[in-house]
Amino acid sequence: MTLGGFYLEQLRTESARLGEVARMGLDAAVPSCPGWTVESVVRHVATVYLHKVEVLRLGALPDPWPPDFGGRDALELYDEARVAIVDALETAGTELETWTFSPDDRTSGFWYRRMALESVVHRIDVEQAHDVVTPIDPDxxxxxxxxxxxxxxxxxxxxxxxxxxxxxxxxxxxxxxxxxxxxxxxxxxxxxxxxxxxxxxxxxxxxxxxxxxxxxxxxxxxxxxxxxxxxxxxxxxxxxxxxx
CATH class of the missing domain: 3.30.1050.10 (SCP2 sterol-binding domain)
Known part of the structure; x- marks a missing residue:
């Protein structure tokens, strides 16, 4: 498996688990993020995914950002966003020149890695909120x-x-x-x-x-x-x- 393939597999797996656990209850408090609930995490991750979809589309930071997602159902928005980010990464491949915050990597491959890791951290958040923490892939x-x-x-x-x-x-x-x-x-x-x-x-x-x-x-x-x-x-x- 290529490195890009590894990150996409992890992104799919971690984002699916996040959504699964979030459906156990959006009102649960997230211990590691004081003031946040599971719904806060779901909306945050959905917004991050959609932001990177636009970064990959534009090759630059979208401005203005973010749109008003406040009226959207949190889980519906999240489900759409997790499909959209995988599609955007697959379309871009790993060598597309784009905006990143890394001094050394200005390619779409940066976002393969970042989105996989964004997903696992916040998967842990919602699992901790419901006391159902599962292991992280060691690699x-x-x-x-x-x-x-x-x-x-x-x-x-x-x-x-x-x-x-x-x-x-x-x-x-x-x-x-x-x-x-x-x-x-x-x-x-x-x-x-x-x-x-x-x-x-x-x-x-x-x-x-x-x-x-x-x-x-x-x-x-x-x-x-x-x-x-x-x-x-x-x-x-x-x-x-x-x-x-």
């Missing part, structure tokens, strides 16, 4: 760690020092034979593959546990860490600034 979780670290965390977002959590330390994440070394200060985050050099703290565990911890969907008890606990706490808070 998707491992890839999701890599994507969260770059471009989400390690992109050029910090040059103005716009953070309440400068960290000012080096952190290592080690998961299932892979490692990432992250140097963070107030004006930058540099992510390097591998485990070279000294670090103030190290985070490790299973791929799904570390992935969900990085995304704030499980607490620190789900992972293991060594070194400076304050650095681990500040590192997680820095990630929250660029993922919420």
């Amino acid at each position: 998707l979780a491992l890839d999701g760690i890599d994507e969260l670290l770059f471009p989400n965390l390690g992109g050029p977002w910090w040059e103005e020092g716009d953070t309440e959590h400068p960290v000012d330390a080096t952190v290592r994440i080690t998961v299932e034979g892979r490692a990432w070394t992250v140097r963070a200060d107030a004006t930058g985050v540099a992510v390097s593959p591998g485990s070279e050099g000294d670090v103030a703290a190290e985070i490790f565990g299973s791929a799904d546990a570390v992935f969900l911890w990085l995304w704030g969907r499980v607490d620190t008890a789900a992972i293991r860490s060594a070194g400076d606990a304050d650095v681990v706490r500040e590192f997680r808070a820095r990630i929250a600034e660029c993922t919420t």
Whole structure:
């Protein structure tokens, strides 16, 4: 299977599961997103999917955005959107030049990966709301760690020092034979593959546990860490600034 095929398969599977669990009740509160219900998640994901349909169609950010979806039934809108995003990605292929937020990847392939990972994070949200959490594909979780670290965390977002959590330390994440070394200060985050050099703290565990911890969907008890606990706490808070 090609990489694009893997992401499309995951997108189909994860988005179907999200819709299935959402039908257990839209009013359930989402523990990891205070103030959100399952309906909030469903509407959010539908809007994200439809936004990327337009990005792929235009090759640019749609403006104005979003349309007024407030009058639409949430599940009906979601079902239409999940079909539309798969169709749009299949039509685009993985090499179409388009807008992305990655400094290094301006192709539609970026959105294959991003939409699969968007779907799994929010699938977990609705499962947690109904206490029916199921496993994440280990390969998707491992890839999701890599994507969260770059471009989400390690992109050029910090040059103005716009953070309440400068960290000012080096952190290592080690998961299932892979490692990432992250140097963070107030004006930058540099992510390097591998485990070279000294670090103030190290985070490790299973791929799904570390992935969900990085995304704030499980607490620190789900992972293991060594070194400076304050650095681990500040590192997680820095990630929250660029993922919420």
